[in-house]
Amino acid sequence: MTPFRSPNDTPLVRVRDLSVRFAGTPPVHAVNSVSFDLAPGEVLGILGESGSGKSVTLKTLLRLLPERKTRITGQVEVDGQDVLALQGRALADHRGGVASMIFQDPSLALDPVYTIGQQIAETVIRHDGLSKSDAMARALEMLEIVRIPSAKRRLANYPHEMSGGMRQRAMIALALACRPKLLLADEPTTALDATVQIQILLLLRDLQKELGMGVIFVTHDIGVAVEVSDRLAVMYAGSFVETGSVKDVIRDARHPYSKGLLAANLVGAAPGTRLDAVPGAPPPLNALPEGCSFAPRCAHAETACSMSPLPIWNGGNGRWARCVQASCLGALADAESTS
Amino acid sequence: MAVTADAVARLAAIEKSQGYWRSVWTRFLRDKVAVCAGCVAAGLVLMAIFAPWIAPADPLDGSMIKRLSPIGTEGYPLGADELGRDMLSRLIYGARLSLFMGVVPVLIAFAIGAAIGIAAGYLGGWVNTITMRVLDVLYAFPSVLLAIAISGALGAGILNGLLSLTVVFIPPIARVAESVTTSVRKLEYIEAAQASGASSLRIVRDHVLGNVLGPIFVYATSLISVSMILAAGLSFLGLGVSPPNAEWGLMLNTLRNAIYVQPWLAALPGVMIFLTSISFNMLSDGLRSAMDVKQ
Amino acid sequence: MSTPILSAHNLVKHFKAGGFGAARKFVRAVNDVSFELASGETLGVVGESGCGKSTMARLLVQLLTPDSGEVHYQGKVVGRELPLKAFRSKVQMVFQDSFASLNPRMTMIDAVAFGPTVHGMSRSDATRKAQDLLDRVGLDPSRFGGRYAHELSGGQRQRVNIARALAFDPQVIVLDEAVSALDKSVEAQVLNLLMDLRRERGLTYVFISHDLNVVRHISDRVMVMYLGEVAEIGPVESLYSAPCHPYTQALLAAMPSLDPDRRTMEAPLAGDPPNPIDPPQGCRFHTRCSRVFAPCSAQAPAQHKVGKTHFAACHLNSAKEHVA
Numbered sequence: 001m002t003p004f005r006s007p008n009d010t011p012l013v014r015v016r017d018l019s020v021r022f023a024g025t026p027p028v029h030a031v032n033s034v035s036f037d038l039a040p041g042e043v044l045g046i047l048g049e050s051g052s053g054k055s056v057t058l059k060t061l062l063r064l065l066p067e068r069k070t071r072i073t074g075q076v077e078v079d080g081q082d083v084l085a086l087q088g089r090a091l092a093d094h095r096g097g098v099a100s101m102i103f104q105d106p107s108l109a110l111d112p113v114y115t116i117g118q119q120i121a122e123t124v125i126r127h128d129g130l131s132k133s134d135a136m137a138r139a140l141e142m143l144e145i146v147r148i149p150s151a152k153r154r155l156a157n158y159p160h161e162m163s164g165g166m167r168q169r170a171m172i173a174l175a176l177a178c179r180p181k182l183l184l185a186d187e188p189t190t191a192l193d194a195t196v197q198i199q200i201l202l203l204l205r206d207l208q209k210e211l212g213m214g215v216i217f218v219t220h221d222i223g224v225a226v227e228v229s230d231r232l233a234v235m236y237a238g239s240f241v242e243t244g245s246v247k248d249v250i251r252d253a254r255h256p257y258s259k260g261l262l263a264a265n266l267v268g269a270a271p272g273t274r275l276d277a278v279p280g281a282p283p284p285l286n287a288l289p290e291g292c293s294f295a296p297r298c299a300h301a302e303t304a305c306s307m308s309p310l311p312i313w314n315g316g317n318g319r320w321a322r323c324v325q326a327s328c329l330g331a332l333a334d335a336e337s338t339s
Numbered sequence: 340m341a342v343t344a345d346a347v348a349r350l351a352a353i354e355k356s357q358g359y360w361r362s363v364w365t366r367f368l369r370d371k372v373a374v375c376a377g378c379v380a381a382g383l384v385l386m387a388i389f390a391p392w393i394a395p396a397d398p399l400d401g402s403m404i405k406r407l408s409p410i411g412t413e414g415y416p417l418g419a420d421e422l423g424r425d426m427l428s429r430l431i432y433g434a435r436l437s438l439f440m441g442v443v444p445v446l447i448a449f450a451i452g453a454a455i456g457i458a459a460g461y462l463g464g465w466v467n468t469i470t471m472r473v474l475d476v477l478y479a480f481p482s483v484l485l486a487i488a489i490s491g492a493l494g495a496g497i498l499n500g501l502l503s504l505t506v507v508f509i510p511p512i513a514r515v516a517e518s519v520t521t522s523v524r525k526l527e528y529i530e531a532a533q534a535s536g537a538s539s540l541r542i543v544r545d546h547v548l549g550n551v552l553g554p555i556f557v558y559a560t561s562l563i564s565v566s567m568i569l570a571a572g573l574s575f576l577g578l579g580v581s582p583p584n585a586e587w588g589l590m591l592n593t594l595r596n597a598i599y600v601q602p603w604l605a606a607l608p609g610v611m612i613f614l615t616s617i618s619f620n621m622l623s624d625g626l627r628s629a630m631d632v633k634q
Numbered sequence: 635m636s637t638p639i640l641s642a643h644n645l646v647k648h649f650k651a652g653g654f655g656a657a658r659k660f661v662r663a664v665n666d667v668s669f670e671l672a673s674g675e676t677l678g679v680v681g682e683s684g685c686g687k688s689t690m691a692r693l694l695v696q697l698l699t700p701d702s703g704e705v706h707y708q709g710k711v712v713g714r715e716l717p718l719k720a721f722r723s724k725v726q727m728v729f730q731d732s733f734a735s736l737n738p739r740m741t742m743i744d745a746v747a748f749g750p751t752v753h754g755m756s757r758s759d760a761t762r763k764a765q766d767l768l769d770r771v772g773l774d775p776s777r778f779g780g781r782y783a784h785e786l787s788g789g790q791r792q793r794v795n796i797a798r799a800l801a802f803d804p805q806v807i808v809l810d811e812a813v814s815a816l817d818k819s820v821e822a823q824v825l826n827l828l829m830d831l832r833r834e835r836g837l838t839y840v841f842i843s844h845d846l847n848v849v850r851h852i853s854d855r856v857m858v859m860y861l862g863e864v865a866e867i868g869p870v871e872s873l874y875s876a877p878c879h880p881y882t883q884a885l886l887a888a889m890p891s892l893d894p895d896r897r898t899m900e901a902p903l904a905g906d907p908p909n910p911i912d913p914p915q916g917c918r919f920h921t922r923c924s925r926v927f928a929p930c931s932a933q934a935p936a937q938h939k940v941g942k943t944h945f946a947a948c949h950l951n952s953a954k955e956h957v958a
Contacts, residue, residue: 049817163906193682194844198888199901220818223847223890227897246894264822266847267892271870274829275851277822281787359739359782527735528745530697531798535749536722545748549739 010080012182012214013038013061018074020056020065020238026286030056032238033074037318040181043208043215045229045246047222047261051282053238054218058184061216062095079181097127099182100175104190106167109174110159116143116170117155120177127178142173145210146203165196169203176207183208185217189224201227222265226250231318234258237282237293242326244319254313254321257294292323300325366629373625379618387434396425398432398585410603418604420590421597422583426604429585430611436497436586437615440570440579441563444501448508449559455509456516457551461524461543471517478510486569490578500579504566508559515558519551553630560623564616571612587611637709638670639838640725640806645693645703647686651911661910663689664700665862671806676832676839678853678870680846680885684910686862687842691810694840695727723753726799730811732791736783742768742794743779749801760801767797771827789820796827800835808840813848825852846889850874855943858882861910861918864937868944878938878946880923917949925950 013036020031031053038044048054059065060072063083076083079098086094103109111119120142121135130138136155143151146169159167168188175183185204189197205228208215219225225232226246233243234255242255250267253259260278269275280297283289289296291306298305304324313326367373386393395416402423410418410426417426459470477485489503523529524547532542571588573579580586582593590608598605645667648660664686671677681687692698694705696712707724710716729735736745746764751757765775771793773779783791792812799807809828813821829852831837843849849856850870857867858881866879877883884902891898903922908914914921920930929935929949938951 049819165906193907194846195682195884195888195901195903196906198890198898199904201890202898202901221890222818223892226892226894227890250892250894260819260822264818265892266851269851271851272829274826275822277826278819279823281789281820527729527731528737530692531727531729531735531795532737532748534695534697534722534727535752535802536719537748537752541752546737546740550737 010040011037012040012042012079013216014075014077015057015061016075018057018060018072018076020053020060021071023069023071024286027071028285029288030238030285031060032288034235034238034240036233036240036243038182038214038216040214041208041212043217043228043230045225045232046216046218046235047220047225047232048218048235049220049282051237051285052235053285054235055186056238057235058101058186058216058218061182061184062099062101063091064095064101093127096123096175096180097178098180099184100178100180101184101186102168102171102175102188104187106159106171109171110167112159115156115158116162116173120174123174123177138177139173142177143170145176145207146170146173148173164192165199168192168196168200172200172203172207176211176213179211181213183213183215185215187219190219190221197224198227204228222250222261222267234261237288238285239293239322241294241323242321244315245317248315248319254315254326255294255323256298256300256325258321363629367625370625370629372621373629376618376621376625379614380622383434383615383618384438386431387438390432390435394425394428394431396428398424398429399583400424409601417607418601420594420604426607429590430587430607432585433587433590433608433611434615436580436584437567437570437588437612440497440500440504440586441567441615441619444504444570445508445559445562445566447501447505448512448562449556451505452509452512453516453552453555456513456518456555457520457543457547459513460517460520460551461539461547463521463524467517467521471514474510474513477506478514482507482565483569483572486573487576487578490573495578495581497580500570500573503573504569507569508562508566511562512555512559516551516555519554520547523547523550554627557623557627557630560626561620563619563623567612567616571608636672638706639673639708640694640840641668641670641706642690642694643668643704643706645690645705646701647689647693647698648701659911662862662913663910664693666703667859667862667864668703669857669864669867671838671840673805673838674832674836675854676841676852678849678856679840679842679859680844680849680856681859681865682844682885682907684861684907685859686910687859688810689862690859691727691808691840691842695725695808696721697727719753723749723802724804725806725808726802726804727808727810728792728795728799728812730814732788732795732815733783735795736791738783741780741782742773742786743775745783745794746798746801749798753802763801764797767800768794770800770831771797772823773797787820788816789824792816792824793827796824796831800831804837806838806840808842810842811844812841814843814845821848828852846885858885861908861913863918864945864947865919866944866946866948867937868941868946872941872944878940878944878951879919879948880925880950881919882946884922917947919948 016035018031018034022028022030034057046054046057060076061078061083063086072084081094083094117136117139120139121132124130124135124138125132140151140155143154148154148166148169162170189200192200201224217225217228229246231243232246232249233240234249234257236257242249242253242258249258253262257278263276278297283293283296291308292310295301295305310322311324313321313323404423406419406421406423408415408419412418415425417430420426420429455470459467486503486507489506490500493499493502529542529546532546570579571591574586574588575592580589582589587608594605645664647664648662651659651661667690679687689698693700696705696718705712707716707721712718712721743761743764746767747760750760750763765779768775768779773790773793778786778790813824816824825848832839841849841852853870855868856870856873858865858879860881866873866877866882873882874886877886887902905922908921916931916933917935920926923930935947935949937945937947940946940951
């Protein structure tokens with residue numbers, strides 16, 4: 001049985017062997033055979049550094065990548081629909097109707113020349129065919145759902161009249177206006193101050209429970225991922241290197257890169273001591289090494305690491321790691337913790 | 340640790356850097372349009388320099404019976420003008436004065452305008468405010484009117500035309516220089532240089548000039564075509580270059596009476612002006628994108 | 635107590651923000667900030683956007699002139715008793731944007747060598763020094779020395795910026811969000827480098843960051859800023875374990891937990907940080923504070939001593955002070 005299968009039989013999102021190439025000489029291998037399932041109502045956190053392909057993966061689910069310069073292979077199904085085959089009207093219904101997205105920078109999603117109310121109303125008129133007054137009522141309801149104070153007055157505000165945290169809430173209201181089954185979040189809290197970030201994270205967590213959406217949350221911040229996710233996927237150089245429940249990945253990381261990220265986030269580091277930093281930098285995506293892309297930086301690298309395809313360690317229940325030594329690395333950690 | 344940071348960096352490293360101007364040149368060569376424009380511009384310059392050797396006839400030597408001969412006449416491949424002078428030779432010789440009037444005012448204005456703009460941009464504050472407001476007053480006049488007014492006041496002649504065009508181009512160049520310098524001045528590497536204790540002159544010399552002269556120069560090259568057209572306009576009005584010198588604007592003027600008799604012939608100087616200005620413009624566009632250092 | 639190596643005395647900096655005459659508005663970026671730095675220690679500075687930490691850094695290295703207040707280096711008033719140029723070689727700065735802080739037209743060797751030549755070192759000596767420093771920060775000079783900023787990665791560029799600061803043989807380095815733009819694994823490498831350099835050269839750091847985890851790891855003392863003022867300053871352990879200012883408590887409670895079993899259940903503060911133009915009267919935090927009481931809106935709190943070297947600007951601590 002493939003380790004990517006979710007325990008749920010009818011996943012909301014089913015991605016198999018997804019690869020994304022951008023034109024260039026040599027072509028950029030942005031995403032490399034990524035496979036995963038997302039159950040309805042589940043939150044998957046994708047954790048990775050800049051250039052790891054996490055945002056590209058997310059954009060593929062909405063088909064937001066420039067068509068002419070991109071080659072997508074593999075299977076992507078959302079709610080039973082083949083996303084890669086969608087065209088025209090069906091694609092427009094998919095975007096915003098079945099799945100919608102929130103961004104790091106609200107100015108990508110909000111139009112500066114319309115009020116918040118107009119923008120939300122326009123979206124529901126187009127997708128759900130509501131009348132104008134019903135749409136405005138829905139817009140008001142959405143602003144209340146995202147807990148914008150004095151929502152009625154805020155309907156008539158333009159994006160620039162709102163503070164950063166308010167704009168982020170308005171963007172969430174816009175994204176959720178048509179009750180999508182899948183919410184894609186691309187670092188929505190990265191640009192925010194700490195005290196605002198936690199408000200937005202808690203809001204997203206509450207809304208996800210209330211509305212029962214599936215959420216894919218992309219971030220570079222482990223702390224943020226832990227706050228919102230049920231499952232975690234660690235991405236490196238365009239590949240998923242490890243997935244599992246948040247607890248399993250945080251407490252018993254099997255891939256050396258995941259371990260390195262945890263160390264870099266100062267998990268359990270004594271103040272003032274040298275950090276167990278991963279040396280070097282990720283390989284360029286247009287010249288990936290054979291086999292494991294992390295091997296050149298890995299302290300445990302051996303000859304088997306250049307095997308292609310790499311063996312996958314399967315821990316059951318959707319827990320796996322793409323590393324030759326995943327099983328013994330886990331055992332090593334156990335031995336260290338008991339001794 | 341088995342692999343150290345710099346060991347990996349060494350593995351991933353590429354060959355030694357090729358230097359800024361080399362990389363600009365490589366990028367420029369990749370831009371086909373700009374390379375073509377550059378070739379045309381270079382050809383025009385060579386034509387101007389070697390005019391006496393290229394031109395088949397004396398540009399001032401007319402023949403009354405050959406007046407307004409059409410293009411393709413025996414001995415007159417591009418026809419003859421209203422005084423029966425060989426058109427081809429006059430067009431070739433005309434490149435000398437036309438290019439001169441296009442390039443020289445811009446070069447002088449570049450030197451003066453860049454100095455003013457960089458000083459105003461780097462010093463900022465009230466120096467900037469006063470300088471830029473004074474330039475704004477000059478800039479408020481339409482450039483054609485300003486050139487005509489100055490030339491008119493000084494009288495006809497090449498030198499006076501040159502002077503008036505220079506004055507016209509100082510404000511726009513200074514403005515661009517000021518805005519480029521102001522944006523560079525706010526960058527952290529200038530702050531870092533200030534934190535090193537270097538004097539303002541030294542910071543301008545070592546950190547500002549190299550980063551602003553390129554963009555200002557590119558902007559100035561785009562003015563060459565404007566300058567040529569303005570110079571032609573001045574000559575057309577009887578200011579600037581005076582007959583019987585060969586200059587494209589002047590030729591356009593003297594041939595305008597023939598426009599119903601020999602329209603193709605009368606259009607030839609205009610074609611040369613068009614060709615020159617468009618090739619210089621495309622060249623400057625190409626330079627601009629080639630000099631754009633990406634992160 | 636020995637003379638502090640660097641100290642700020644009542645620094646004030648306001649920026650004009652539009653309006654004319656009486657209606658003229660000011661951004662009160664830094665308002666009466668004082669602190670001392672002991673030689674060899676690292677002071678972490680934390681706060682949200684608009685709290686004035688970057689302005690404070692630029693005042694400290696004299697890139698900005700304060701409206702009032704002084705910076706002292708080893709007890710001497712900078713600019714009056716100590717010439718600015720001499721001060722420059724003692725106190726250096728590393729900026730957040732690694733790309734913008736390198737001249738795009740200079741090779742890395744020249745960028746590092748520039749400082750020493752300003753201070754009278756010969757070109758060849760400066761180049762040799764730059765090579766040594768690039769090597770020290772982990773960049774092979776023969777490979778990276780001739781490159782330009784756009785040919786390096788973010789982490790490599792920030793190493794060059796550190797080498798450039800080191801080229802002055804400074805005593806103090808002000809790091810303004812110097813690792814914030816880097817990816818986590820690269821950030822850890824640069825933090826290691828900074829800690830190694832601190833030990834080798836006995837450097838004093840002012841480490842400005844919004845990342846409380848990183849500040850906790852690298853700092854000896856921490857200063858919390860809110861809307862241009864110091865809310866709390868104290869030793870790292872006591873400030874993190876027993877914060878005395880409600881704002882510090884909120885900042886710490888807002889940190890994502892990193893423990894899946896103990897997720898954050900409640901946001902400590904509502905709303906965004908207020909605009910530093912026209913900040914609230916009295917205690918600047920009272921509009922967001924959950925423990926606000928009578929004096930807060932009327933009177934700005936003084937720095938109350940809550941531990942041996944631990945101070946908090948909050949009225950709640952005025953009683954505690956007498957006990958301590």
